[in-house]
Amino acid sequence: MLRRADRPDRFIFYKNGTPLRRPVVLLAAIALLSLLLFLLFSGDDGEEERSGAGEMTPNPLDAYLGYASVLPEEKARSEYVEGWILPYKGFEDSLLAVPGMTLASVLEIANGIRDHVDFSKFYAGEALRVWFDDDGRVIRFVYRPNIVTYHTLIRSEKSGKFEYSFVRYPTETRRRIIAGEMQGTLNASLAQRSEVTTWIRQAVNNALEGMISFNTDARNGDTYRILVEEEFYKGRRIPGGRVLYAAYTGKIAGHRETFWYEENDPKSAYNAHYTVDGKALASSGMRLPVDRIHITSTFGYRIHPITGQRHLHNGVDYGGRTGDPVYAVAAGRVASAGFEGANGNKLVIRHIDGTETFYLHLHSFATRAGSTVKAGQIVAKMGNTGRSTGSHLHFGIRRQGKWENPLRIKMIAAPTLTGERLERFKGQMRQIRGLLEKSAAGNG
């Protein structure tokens, strides 16, 4: 465990009443505070949903944090210690770097938000805020991925346990068309445009590279047309956004277009780009083992939620409900299916290239050792057997005796849309075409 003295001061940490450690940190903190005050008093980032604000002196930091209400007795403990998701570090390690944080608290917080946050989607720079009581116990925690989204844990006075709450302030949706001629590569052409964020550029590349072989078929003078949807809060862009439509027209590539399809469940594995006839663009043959992508733990070194020890987590955990279907990610033969201690009910499939896929903590099996399975076939039900804190699927991939990161292997292959899904997709496609015509009148 890291002791306080061992922690690097690379990021800004401050706590009201506590001296700051380095002049650089002090200057940065002053700059940040000035910015917050400026934003607050310029009316750009005030809090609309604050209630009972007349009863107390507003604390600019609380207002910035966006708390709906701060009780007078809570004001006394409104000092917090701030940290960030650090580059190349996961949630637990970033949180552990917050001054005053203990390993036990990190575990408690991680377990408190695990069901609500996708652990494969932490980005460097996202804010972590921790409130301690006089005994150094965490009484409140906020994970703020962007200026409108707050995941909050507050320790209940009654139970002593964390209670989770979520706030997302309403944003304004803006759509626009980005169109142009390609010079060099599409990536370079988009990178030159200041209004195209890195996020959008990557989304366009991902969407189009499934349809066009850029190495061989792209030529200068080919054209692109993209419909982008982004969220704004009081004039400020929220990181992210969606590419609703992307089209590429080239001398050799021909005319290719792709549409975004989305279901009501934002974590549905079907949310992706498709061709006009409903074919997914991801080129890999690997399917997802679950219907819903809610990652509660990623591949790599982490702190085990039960033992508290650092070890290699040799797979990905998908949260879900007991009984949810678990699919074979590719065709193969079931190497084993049975109970195995901490792994609970465990299924192993051996695929044609020798790769093995592992499915742990299952509730029950829908196949048995020796059977052959097809890609996408239901092989088991999700469960909570063995050493597990809640219903989830641990999914692992081993190649030539070595564990691989399942998320690195191209496996986001949403299947072809059929039936009801295809009908819904056609409806969404019509809407997007309508938006394209409307937006084209304005720009592009």
Ligand SMILES: [Zn+2]
């Ligand atoms: Zn796991």
